[in-house]
Amino acid sequence: MSDYSTILLSTRGRVGWITLNRPEALNALNSTLVEELAAAAAAFDADEEIGCIVVTGSERAFAAGADIKQMEDRSAVEMSLRNPFVGLEAFSRVRTPVIAAVAGYALGGGCELAMACDIILAADTARFGQPEITLGVIPGLGGTQRLPRAIGYYKAAELVLTGRMMDAAEAERAGLVSRVVPAADLFAEAEAMAEQIAAKSLPVLYAAKESLRASLETGAAEGLRFEKQVFTSLFALDDQKEGMAAFREKRAPRFTNR
Ligand code: CO8
Numbered sequence: 001m002s003d004y005s006t007i008l009l010s011t012r013g014r015v016g017w018i019t020l021n022r023p024e025a026l027n028a029l030n031s032t033l034v035e036e037l038a039a040a041a042a043a044f045d046a047d048e049e050i051g052c053i054v055v056t057g058s059e060r061a062f063a064a065g066a067d068i069k070q071m072e073d074r075s076a077v078e079m080s081l082r083n084p085f086v087g088l089e090a091f092s093r094v095r096t097p098v099i100a101a102v103a104g105y106a107l108g109g110g111c112e113l114a115m116a117c118d119i120i121l122a123a124d125t126a127r128f129g130q131p132e133i134t135l136g137v138i139p140g141l142g143g144t145q146r147l148p149r150a151i152g153y154y155k156a157a158e159l160v161l162t163g164r165m166m167d168a169a170e171a172e173r174a175g176l177v178s179r180v181v182p183a184a185d186l187f188a189e190a191e192a193m194a195e196q197i198a199a200k201s202l203p204v205l206y207a208a209k210e211s212l213r214a215s216l217e218t219g220a221a222e223g224l225r226f227e228k229q230v231f232t233s234l235f236a237l238d239d240q241k242e243g244m245a246a247f248r249e250k251r252a253p254r255f256t257n258r
Contacts, residue, residue: 004036004039004040005032005036006020006021006022006030006032006033006036007019007020007021007033007036007037007040008021009040011049011050012191013195013198014049014050014051014052014195014198014199015050015051015052015053015054015191015194015195015198016040016044016047016050016052016053016054016096017053017054017056018037018040018041018044018053018054018055018056019056019057020033020037020055020056020057020058020062020063021058023058023060025064025067025069026058026060026061026063026064026104026105027057027058027061027062027063027064027110028063028064028065028066028067028068028069029063029065029066029067029088029109029110029113030066030067030070031067031070031082031084031087033067034084034087034088034091035087037055037087037088037091037113038086038087038088038090038091041053041055041090041091041094041096041098042090042094044094044096045094045095045096048202048257050096050198051096051097051197051198051199051200051202051205052096052097052098052099052194052195052197052198052205053094053096053097053098053099053194054098054099054100054101054190054191054194055098055099055100055101055113055117056100056101056102056103056186056187056190057102057103057104057110058103058104059103059104059125059183060103060104060105061103061104061105061106061110062100062101062102062103062104062105062106062110062113062114062126063105063106063107063109063110063113064105064107064108064110065107065108065109065110065111065131065132066084066108066109066140066141068135071084085140085141088109088112088113088116088141088142091113091116092116092142095206095209095210096202096205096206096209097118097119097197097205097208097209098116098117098118098119099117099118099119099120099121099190099193099194099197100113100114100117100119100120100121101121101123101186101187101189101190102114102120102121102122102123102126102128102177103122103123103125103126103183103186104123104125104126104127105127105165106126106127106128106129107127107128107129107130107131107165108129108130108131108132108139108143109139109140109141111128111129111130111143111147112130112139112141112142112143112146113141114128115142115143115146115147115150115176116141116142116146118209118212119178119193120171120176120177120178121177121178121179121181121186121189121190121193122168122171122172122177122179122180122181122186123168123180123181123182123183123186124168124169124180124181124182124183125168125183126167126168126171126177126180127165127166127167127168128165128166128168128171128176128177129159129163129164129165129166130143130144130147130159130160130163131163131164131165132160132163133160133161133162133163134163138160139160143160144156144160146216147159147160147176149216150174150175150176151174151175151176152174152175155174168180199255200255201237201239201243201255201257202255202257203234203237203239203257203258204234204237204239204240204243204255207230207233207234210230211223211226211227211230211231214226214227237258238256238258239253239255239256239257239258242254242255242256243255
């Protein structure tokens with residue numbers, strides 16, 4: 001884990017932290033960073049001691065997008081053969097809940113990385129946008145798909161077509177961000193939220209995330225059927241019995257992830 005050059009990792013309790021660390025490029029997502037991010041998230045995902053992952057950047061930037069300087073001269077064939085999307089796709093499929101703790105710029109691929117997480121917690125300094133159109137391209141890591149689902153077609157279309165940024169307050173009003181906190185409190189707030197999540201039963205967290213994800217990927221009827229099946233299957237878990245017994249006995253549950 002210590003071999004990474006573009007991210008920093010730490011574990012606090014049952015929470016795994018991934019800090020993007022390319023300060024010289026405002027955490028622009030080059031191929032090394034995307035590979036390391038995917039590998040680190042996969043390692044946390046495989047660890048039963050981790051119940052929530054937090055991805056964060058610096059005070060100035062969560063991530064200012066894909067690395068423009070690395071992409072600039074690539075041909076369409078190279079883009080296709082190198083498949084620069086694969087790491088982010090893998091990241092978006094981890095089963096463990098992921099919080100994006102965003103301060104400063106979350107632009108282009110940076111905004112898309114935040115949207116590949118489950119919850120976006122923003123500092124009041126956060127700025128979100130899909131400026132790819134000003135570079136002569138379009139979003140390529142989910143911006144034209146996840147943003148309209150998050151904030152509605154018309155506002156997403158305005159952002160994608162103009163390339164303008166929105167501040168944290170606007171992003172919260174639009175529904176992209178679940179909460180805005182003072183920048184100085186971002187890590188403490190993210191940690192508190194992550195600990196609250198990580199204290200739950202891990203298989204139930206996986207089930208909840210999978211069912212939530214179905215809402216983005218399927219129609220409502222199929223999603224409702226999927227949710228009902230997942231809900232029913234959870235009655236095979238010790239943790240369901242424990243959670244409901246704890247309620248009846250008026251005590252905190254002791255989940256064993258079984
Ligand atoms: N890529 C490479 N380097 C970057 C990037 C980037 N996306 N963003 C900033 N940097 C670098 C700058 O070049 C600069 O480096 P240097 O000091 O060597 O010149 C350093 O970071 C600091 O940046 P600025 O001096 O520009 O800082 P400012 O405070 O003046 O401006 C901004 C901050 C507004 C964030 C500005 O840097 C900016 O506009 N950045 C680009 C934002 C952008 O267009 N992002 C979209 C990129 S395209 C994309 O994300 C497509 C995603 C899909 C790709 C799928 C394949 C992976």
